[in-house]
Amino acid sequence: MEGVKEYGAYEVFVQRTHQDAHVHVGSLLASDVSMAILLARENFLRRDEAVSLWVVPRTAVASVGGEDVDFFAREFDRSYREVSGYADNALRWKEFKSRALSLDEVIEDVRKP
Amino acid sequence: MMDLKSNRTGVRGAHGQSADVDSQVETKEAEQMEAFMRRIEAGDKIESTDWMPLEYRLLLLRLIHMHGISEIMGAYPEKEWVPKAPTLARKLSLLAKVQDEVGHGQLLLRVAEDLAEPIGGNRDSLMTDVFTGKVKFHNVFHMDAPTWADAGIIGWLVDGAAIITQTALLDGSYAPYTRVLRRVCAEESFHMQHGESIILTLAEGTKTQRQMLQDALNRWWPSLLFFFGPKEISSPVEKMMKYKIRQRTNEELRQKFLNRYVPRIHAVGLTIPDSSLHRDADGLWHYQEPDWEYFSMMVRENVGPKSAERIHLRQAAHEGQAWARQVAL
Incomplete structure (x- = not known):
């Protein structure tokens, strides 16, 4: 052109x-x-x-990614930041004859009039 | 780049020194290639800015360039039917389809441009390559569509075949292509429904309408089989499979097409113009092979019934609109 x-x-x-x-x-x-x-x-x-x-x-656009995998690397276990890191709560609640609460339940409850 | 060149020609020193640099460059390339193949084998997706071997770039460029131009050339047999469509509703859906095909062409050419840029290609060269025959387009878009039933068969079976070849590329290793393919396939599913709607109306219609549909199927059948490409695994296909650009052979895809469509073609009361067509005990389809040489030559030399006319229309549009592209700058 x-x-x-x-x-x-x-x-x-x-x-x-x-x-x-x-x-x-x-x-x-x-x-x-x-x-x-x-x-x-x-x-x-x-x-x-x-x-x-x-x-x-x-x-x-400034970017990072592609071959630069180190940038996104998880150097150590980060499950303590995740819901899944506390999966044992469900069993433990069971011992107390109760159950673990999920965010979805809370949202649904709060939305209810 | 300049340094590399002067080293290679040995300008900077004795032969021994230059050979050292040469072998260093080669070692680096070999290492990059090895790392690249490790990524491919691990199922990594490649982005346009990642290092890639020239062979990979050229294979993708050839594939995506042809795909993009085929989308654009695919709009031509269909646009011929926009003014002649039997109802306003049909006209609207056909117009939408033509617009989708051109849109797909634009999305695909954008992906091709990013691949072509480092080796000196751009939108203009990608568009004009079709005038000089440097880029080919699918055999089905070289063919005549003389009746409304042809428009229906194109939507039903040509788009049906295209969806099979395109979904086979959805899991390919080049991420920008797979992202565009997702959108393309979603829109093609509308084209498929649109084509089915047309052929169902004709199949439900009068004897004359059903005959028109049968004639159109007879015209398109060999082209549809050719569409998937030769049976033997060509060297580019083999390389594309090595790089995980595609994972299925032409014949595997043709078999999938036959599996899916033969029963449906029979269900609407049509006869496939191939008395030898049958499925063996292993579930494999046997069919009368299309005239490979006739269709190959059509694609290679642009000598199909409508090749020259449509390329001329494309060129006239491209050149006629050059002023508008210029004014916009």
């Missing part, structure tokens, strides 16, 4: 509902942000519903 300016890659993020985070759905080639927004709607929202759309020039 002649001229100094060129089409560039834009990363596209879609938010499906206000309670969802924006999710990366792909990328596209555009001359500027307004074209990127237009093409993003055509490419990614022909069916999917959304409440918000972000387009970001790829050059603006």
